[in-house]
Amino acid sequence: MSVLLDVCHVEKKYQDQFYAVKDVSFQIKIGECLGLVGESGSGKSTIARAILSVVKLDKGAIYFHGSRLDTLQGEKLRQMRKHIQMVFQDPTSSLNERLSIFTSVMEPLDNFKKVKPSFLADVRHSREETAIKLLEMVGLSSDFLKRYPHELSGGQKQRVAIARAISLGPDLIICDEPTASLDASIQAQILNLLKELKKDLEMSYLFISHDIAAVQYMSDEMIVMKEGEIVDQFSTQQLLHSDRNLYTRQLIQANSY
Template sequence: MSTENKEIIFKIRNLQTWFPITKGFMKKVVGHVKAVDDVSLDVYKGETLGIVGESGCGKSTFGKTVMMLEKPTGGQVMFNYDGEYKDITQFNKEEMFEFRKKVQMVFQDPYSALNPQKKIYSSFEEPLKTHGINSQEEREKMMQRVLKMVNIQPDYLLRYPHEFSGGQRQRLCIARALEVMPEVLICDEPVSALDVSIQAQVLNLMKEIQQELNLTYLFIAHDLSVVQYMSDRIMVMYLGKIVEVADSRALYEEPFHPYTKALLSAIPVADIHNKKQRQILEGEVPSPIHKPSGCAFRNRCPHCMDICKEQDPALRYHGKEGHMVACHLYDGKESGDSE
């Protein structure tokens, strides 16, 4: 996907989300879990940005921080308000309330996202009331519109969450997120709890809705095959930092970072005569509390050099348009500094 002349919807600069570690009765802060550590990125309007990495890499925390469900420790998250960029980290309560209409989230577990004691009608009506839709007729019209988008009958509103299958519950969660007509959907593992056949249905549905409403997706997932199918661009995270960003096709055809190569080598291949050489990473994932000096990946990297132990590599452009990598292997090779 070419990013030339594309409108930027999020400008994220030096974003940090650190969780304090306290000790003793006085809760003295003795350290921090650096879940998101100095992330800078542009998100383009109408694209699907896939976010991948091992468990604990910070991708879910990144999504929640962009949504402001987690308060950032530092940095800026600039959102595009009709050409004017406003830092949402500085918003007051009223501004944040309005921002919630523009950015919504779809969570991993659809059952826990719906109140099991309430009918679907109540779960759908409440956010509309909160955002000032006072007419019951108007609320029901909006509910029926989004239910139609996800292929669920309007009379299902009178059922409870346990009366639906997993795929239906996730489609209901997507519909509820769409009620306030957001511009961005942050999807945190939206299909990982579903059967493979149901995953395909939900993913195709999400693509159709995106085209219809010109939505922007931040798509967080473990399954690299799913991310490849959904994403225009992919951001690879390791220990709270971005190690590679590229167009989806370019990343899968020619990954640069050793960590990305190892992740992609783990994707199952159906053709027995076309098996890939699996790259096994040695060593343990470092603690996000006590990160190693230099490159955080160096103790697992087969190409570790002396400079890797001393300097943290910057995210730089390398190769084809828009392909960025944070690795000393590519220092000085057709690269330029990122913003």
């Protein structure tokens, strides 16, 4: 299986010289979901922002499809970002309250007018048909097109955010605590949706969460972070293995296995 994303000895310090991330390395293979688990402040979100080039690294490098990612700027960075999309923790903040669902869903494709993912090839000629198909793919009807975010539940907003994320046919989606703000029953629905879309669209995921059970359900491989460093890395089937790191075992216990 070919490597899609290669994070190599990445480090990030902030002004007080605090290590948000220290010597972190991992790979995501094409078609794989890598789970990144740890408590708040462990460095998970800093890794996500570094991959998106929102924060600049102090050391290390990030490669995407074999090309250096973290040094890109301007139009080259903009073009690369269509291949890497993100689903955030809070769908309310990721959607513009002033824009209709139709406008929000179509915004990425309107910004990259030449992009035509294979699963949208039959409808790309029509903005409305494209938006309807994207909503249907995440379990929402065309009735939602004319609505606004304040008219939707948290779970419905997250489905819209996922529709936006898949619209460009990205190779990688970074899911940063995508169910943390949702009720337990809705969390399961969103996890199932993400898993189905990954399979159907043959995408790769970086799935970030403090919830080790959710990470186990979604992922092929798992990484455990603590205070900016990787303390454990293993295949999902080995989660309950006796040689797991003490911190990993504490996270498992906290999740009531």
